[in-house]
Amino acid sequence: MLSHINGRQICVQQQRIRQKIFYFGRTLDYEFSYGDDVTITPRNYKFTFRHMGELDNHYAIIGMAHVAGTYPLYYDAINEKGLGMAGLNFVGNAVYADVKDGVWNVAQYEFIPWILAQCASVSEARQKLAGMNLVGTPFSEQLPSAQLHWIIADKNEAVTVESMADGLHVYDNPVGVLTNNPPFPLQMFQLNNYMKLSPKQPECNFSDRLSLCTYSRGMGAIGLPGDLSSESRFARVAFVKMNSKSGTSENESVSQFFHILNSVDQQRGCCEVADGKYEITLYTSCCNADKGIYYYTTYENHQITAVDMHKENLDGTDIVKYPLVTGENIKYLN
Template sequence: MCTAIKHKKNYFGRNLDLEFELPFTKVVITPRNYKLNLRANNEQITMNHAIIGMAMVVDDYPLYYDAMNEKGLFVAGLNFDGYAKYFDIKNNFINITPFELIPYILGSCSNVKEAKNLLNNVNLINISFNNKLPLSPLHWMMCDEDECIVIESTKNGLSIYDNPLKTLANNPEFPYHLENMNHYANLNPNQRVELYNENIKIISNGTGTTGLPGGLASQDRFVRACYTNSTSKCDDNEEADVTQHFHTLKSVAQTRGTVIGHQSKYEITIYTNCYSSKTLSLYYNTYNNERLTGFTLKDNKNVDSDKLTIYDLVEKQDINWVK
């Protein structure tokens, strides 16, 4: 499944929730001027902007799950099973595959406004990477410092929605999640005032959150992440903001044993990450190692390399033993 948020102005990120391991997941930097071939017509494109993100690399191709470019534009793909639909090649459109969407947009665009203009002419086509890697049914959240949108390719075609809630989960389509939030307009961090009997006292903090969904289904995670993110308070500095971002996503994280997915396997939050457009940094932790690991594109010599830069995930739990 998965949940993504935009925290404040500068921070974006997601939980990647799956019922199977992703042993080939890496942190990958795609440099400026890197060449990629588009499958529809074998046209070669040049990456105008360097990209950092979480990806699997196959034959020198970065298959990004989520990423940010050096201009601070962020995109994440989230599961959209049963709703996503991809099409045959269409004339007079930019025909790209779903696995090409993230590098194509981030390599070409500096902000959401430019991306919207480009997406107006995009057709997502039904061509897999290879016979061992079929297309994943996805929708995408895209953000910069000023805007946040959702991109969905369904039976009705490609739709682009403004996302004022700065949150995305999975099924169903995004307009449902917007409408569903109307049922939770009463949620607030204050205590609920008892109007009926002065002898009935509030016995616990948090009564303003009564009715906040506690489940792990997509619609529940969407509401809980949206509420937690919108009420979030922290100091105004990168360390505090990044820490708060991870706490917010932890509120919808999946613990092994709580959800059984396909093939009777347990679904877990494989990793959580945070991208900062302020410092052009990526922070992440994994299910097995909660310590944050960080990278930055600022003054990074690899952005002018002629090849991908690939880092293994730090998976072993890092415990600070005090003696």
Template sequence: MCTAANYTAKDHYFGRNLDLEYSYREAVTVTPRNFPFEFRKVPGLQTHHAMVGMATVADGYPLYYDATNDKGLSMAGLNFPDNADYKPPSEGGTNVASFEFIPWVLGQFDSVAQVREALSDVRIVDTAFSEAFPPSPLHWIISDRNESITVEAVAEGLKVHENPIQVLTNNPTFDIQLFNINNFMNLSVDPPEPHFSKEIPFDVYSRGLGAVGLPGDLSSMSRFVKAAFTKVNSISGDSESEAISQFFHILGSVEQQRGCVRLGDKYEITIYSSCCNTDKGIYYYRTYENSQITGVDMHKEDLDGSELASYPLLKDQKILMQN
């Protein structure tokens, strides 16, 4: 499962945890403006916005998990099993396959407002990339500096939800996740005031008691609440170091540790956490084994070129010995 968030300090940041029990050899991938994006049912894009993000490159095609374009628009696909309902291609409308949805959006649009308007006739279709890569059940968070939306292809059709929390996890559907936040309106970063009874003396015996009841388990609904509480209350300094550190702490509040979620003979882990400075086009990440933050600057590539630039993840732990 996964968690994604949108965050603004001095600059704007977008990123996610990828939580899975296996890897598809993902790599930080920069797609320049003249890389030809061919789509299955809609016209391709011979020129488009440049983008940087995490992708599996298959047959020369970047299958993006999350990405940011050179206008600061960001998008991530998160696991949405049993709820994602992709349709067969139709005669009318705009038929976009799930694996090409991220480049189709980020290649053309500058803002969430533009995307919202364009989605009015979009149909997410059940076309597979290949036999090796069948359609993955996903829903998406699309963000810019000012707002976020969640897009879900469900049985009733394509749903576009306003996302004021600017956080996304997995099941259930986003409307239920957002309503569930109402159950935690009493949580606070401040020490609690006793309302239980005026007859009983209460002892505020620990810091953090204002957040008693904040979920700590690893389920998607609990991670949504935990990430939302952490994100909306987060405070960061203006420097790049302070901001990306704070963002990784937000994602760290809901990361998955090996051994805690068993799936047959495997365990789900946070394979990577990402944080993209969308203003500067710098994609930062760390992996499960390597807690050092590594960055890829899209603007150091030839963004007017036509060849992908791909950087395999640095997964070995980097330890600085001080003596």
């Protein structure tokens, strides 16, 4: 994962219940791009880990990455077994450990490939996490360690991983959603404030002496926060995701997934991070983790673009990169 990214992001786990197909995706929000590609790491690409030697053979991976030299620094990815993982900013709270003996010392930038290369499920990831020491070794002098926390998910469950001053925490994530700060237990706790929200029209509980009435559709969701803070975006996307109803086809499911994440889009001009610089949703992704298809849109390109990992040689040794399609594609009818 790249360093120096302090923008806000959203990650969502979703399942199409009838066929039990698992979808995983996120938004990445920042004021500029580092240069990112949809990147496939085949099974025989040699991962060289900073403190743990080499891994010559592993599960194939597809995701969004900045490729530094020949090394994929993944923002988010899935592997061929259907396990997904994403890193999101956790500035001010992330603290990494020092290298120590007797454990797996994993550098922060290696965390996503280390898990996805070896684990087929969240259950297997939990076993790896139990013996892991997440360290702050930087990728390079130009790319120091980013302050992140992570979501790891499959079709059955999701966990949030946070490395803080008091150690490494692994939390069950029943909503399958993650944003940035505050720490995950506080993100979950604040949902108590919105327990009365509903997709249904409300009944009047204010007073039996007043004849209050609904005057618009959608009033069951009154009180759902609409600001751009990470905490508010967590509540908003959790409500949308937990109440979302998808169709049964692949196209309907992918479309619905993008609609869920579009509920927390960042529009240029609304979030000024420096004089004249604005955070925007650089890209939004949706992965069919069962089929190994990575779908995405970008800020200037609303057409959904897809890359299928299984149409590449997954037994190869070299990574495969697809540059992002960033220009708007408008279909004229006359």
